[in-house]
Amino acid sequence: MPQYHKILKDKGIIQSMSRKGNCCDNGPMESFFGKMKNEMFYGHEHEFKTLNELKTSMEEYIDYYNKERIQVKLKGRTPCEVRSSALKLS
Numbered sequence: 001m002p003q004y005h006k007i008l009k010d011k012g013i014i015q016s017m018s019r020k021g022n023c024c025d026n027g028p029m030e031s032f033f034g035k036m037k038n039e040m041f042y043g044h045e046h047e048f049k050t051l052n053e054l055k056t057s058m059e060e061y062i063d064y065y066n067k068e069r070i071q072v073k074l075k076g077r078t079p080c081e082v083r084s085s086a087l088k089l090s
Helices: 002-010 022-042 051-067 079-089
Strands: none
Touching: 002 079, 051 079
16 A cells, blocks of 8 residues: 555654565464454453554564563474574484
8 A cells, every 4th residue: 555655654664564465474474463452452452552552562572572472383482492403403
């Protein structure tokens, strides 16, 4: 959507999602956003007094998700553990 892209550009924001219809990129991100909203936002919406508080909570959740939150699909490991083991193999 051109208007959306212009707003991002005007605010100095770099779009991180790939082109429309690329499910290989968009699917995992949509899944992550859904988990983040369910685990750290829904039911807590009124606890955030400022956008900075929300931003800080999101950053803390992303750190937790990558470094501490084990996942069944990763055989009980965190994303960082999987990434580290993959780098050791290459």
